[in-house]
Structures are given as structure tokens and as C-alpha cells.
Amino acid sequence: MTATMLGGSGSAQADPTAAAGAPDAGASGGRSGAAAAPLSRRREMLLQVARVGAVYPVEFRGFGESAEGAERATPARLRAAERRLDPERLARAWAGADALIALGLLGAAQGRMLAGIGRQAAQADADGKRDLLAFVALGVATLSPHFDPADDHVAEIWLGGLSDLQRRGRQPQPIPPLN
Numbered sequence: 001m002t003a004t005m006l007g008g009s010g011s012a013q014a015d016p017t018a019a020a021g022a023p024d025a026g027a028s029g030g031r032s033g034a035a036a037a038p039l040s041r042r043r044e045m046l047l048q049v050a051r052v053g054a055v056y057p058v059e060f061r062g063f064g065e066s067a068e069g070a071e072r073a074t075p076a077r078l079r080a081a082e083r084r085l086d087p088e089r090l091a092r093a094w095a096g097a098d099a100l101i102a103l104g105l106l107g108a109a110q111g112r113m114l115a116g117i118g119r120q121a122a123q124a125d126a127d128g129k130r131d132l133l134a135f136v137a138l139g140v141a142t143l144s145p146h147f148d149p150a151d152d153h154v155a156e157i158w159l160g161g162l163s164d165l166q167r168r169g170r171q172p173q174p175i176p177p178l179n
Helices: 039-053 075-082 087-102 110-123 126-143 153-167
Strands: none
Touching: 039 075, 039 087, 039 110, 039 126, 075 126, 087 110, 087 126, 110 126, 110 153, 126 153
């Protein structure tokens, strides 16, 4: 399946407390066994991972947008992507956030965060992997509204690479720009 291309400017409402349909949408959904974190911490975790994913392993294309990769990981864009998901998928994404927060990755440096995500991708059970895919797909849609947050294609590629590095005992290293 290819990533679903959607039009949109990425603009969203200015209310920082708004979520997908409810003030604390997705607050349950702790399938991974990790304790459910407050929505604000889940969003913070997602924005941190989106900023890392925007530059690792290469700069994430803007598809004509003026902002550079990590600059596009904003709360407003995240909320816009959240609104495009059904409640079950959003709950899965937040369960993925809970798992990463439980691993101590909230606020972690880039290398530690990438290694921890790779470890989770390599070792999680089937539900945990689906949660992590939903989480990363939401991050992809946050970086570019051209991608559907319910489509796992780009998330599978990114997580597959991190998981492979983890299995081989290698640390993730950014690919230097060719130009």
C-alpha cells in the first residue's frame, strides 16, 4: 500500500487544549501495558519523535511547504492530524506514546530516542507494534498533511530500519546530505 496523498495546508485551530473530538481524546487505550500518560505528555512525546523523524535518517520532504523538517512538528499540526483519525486509531497512537514514555524516552537525546524506538519496534508484541505504527504514522501526518495518519506505509519503513539496526546491535546514524 502506498501512502495516501491528501491535500491540505497543515493549518489548524489555535486552541492548544483542543483534541480529536474530546478534551482528553484517547486518554484510555493503554494496550501496551504502560500506564496512560496525560494527553499533554503524549503530545510532547509525539512532537519530539516527529522532530527526530524529520531529520533521521534524512530530511523529511516538505512537498512545497516553506518550513524545514523539524519546524513542521507543531502542536497545531499535530491536532490537525489527530482530527483525521478515528477514536480507535488515535487510542492506538497514544498507547504507542505511553510505551515510549514508560521506556524513559520523553526528553531523551536523539541517539537514545532512536535506539529506544528501535528496541521497542524489535521487541514489542503484535499489539505493541501496531500501537507504535499508529504513533509514528500520526507523527508523519504531523510533518506533512499530504500523508494519511491512518496509513502505516511510511511508519513501517522508518520503524523497520530502526528495528533492523537494533537487531544488528548498531546505533542509528543520520545519512549525510549528498548536496
